[in-house]
Amino acid sequence: MPYCYFDGALLEESKAHISIHNLGLQRGFGIFDLFRGRSGKPVFMEDHLDRFDRSQAFLGLDRIISKEEIRDAVNGLQEWNGFRESAYRLMLLGDGSEAEARLKPLFYITQTDLSLHTNPDSAGVILYEYVREYPTIKSINYLTSNHLHRRKMEASAVDVIYHSNGLISEASRSNVFIVKDGAVKTPGENILEGITRKHVLSFCGEIAPCEVGDVTLDEFLEADEIFISSTLKEILPIVSVDRNRVGDGRTGAITDQIRERFLDYLHQ
Known part of the structure; x- marks a missing residue:
């Protein structure tokens, strides 16, 4: 079972759960980004983190997920999962009550094995x-x-x-x-x-x-x-x-x- 980074911790994907009352889930209020890992190393990660920051600013949640946190999580996932070819998906959902002035973030990262991934010629x-x-x-x-x-x-x-x-x-x-x-x-x-x-x-x-x-x-x-x-x-x-x-x-x-x-x- 691959590991994910969920709400501040590395854990097995089967142990990560989202509440059925999560506002991002109920209202589609969230953003994501996706980048490749090649030969165990992230590709264009800094470009993706810059874009993720811009999207975070748009959501206006009560905390920005720092690039440092994301980099550390990506390194941890690679160490635990060991995928040579992979895709990292950053997910950020607004969490809390619509009555609140600002919502808190629910942030997680999954890493998918792409060792069998191929693209068509056209x-x-x-x-x-x-x-x-x-x-x-x-x-x-x-x-x-x-x-x-x-x-x-x-x-x-x-x-x-x-x-x-x-x-x-x-x-x-x-x-x-x-x-x-x-x-x-x-x-x-x-x-x-x-x-x-x-x-x-x-x-x-x-x-x-x-x-x-x-x-x-x-x-x-x-x-x-x-x-x-x-x-x-x-x-x-x-x-x-x-x-x-x-x-x-x-x-x-x-x-x-x-x-x-x-x-x-x-x-x-």
Whole structure:
């Protein structure tokens, strides 16, 4: 049984329990973050902790979970679980009574073994008109994405691409990039600024012209190449949208270069 970090202590996951009266559970009032562990070491952890801090500030709980506490907990989990390849999930729920002026935090971390995790070589997506209520934070509210789960499965799709007023924003669990006429573009508004996205943008310009800005739905549908980025998917080529082929239906040359460069980047 793997260990977790729960409310200030390391313990077996089977011994961690949340009250049925927890406000975060009842009201969906909470945030999370997720980062990889590779060869027993966390990847981009400081970037994720910075984003977690920003999300914590939004919740306005009565205590901020410090980066030092999280680092110590991550080190403890790695020592106890010993996973070579893993995913750390930071969870923060508001706990207490709605009558209180400020709520206390219920914080925990789980570590999942990813030794058998693999990504497909390419995938399809579906479109849905929607903008998340608070797109700049990593909220636990995935109601819309989960509502569309059956539609995704029927379309053999890996994710849902959100759009509104003729503009693409993000996928339900990923950031979106398009390639057109040799140039890369990714939306900059109404998105969660992904950590993988951040690092792709740091080197993308060395491979192709790269721009952050509005991506219209028409541009998206007419793109030569599309890929999405996330912690677990990393760089995933998208070859179909609503079962319609993207480009020639194969992974594009620029996407391939970006994916290869990102994998090299992880091992620097």
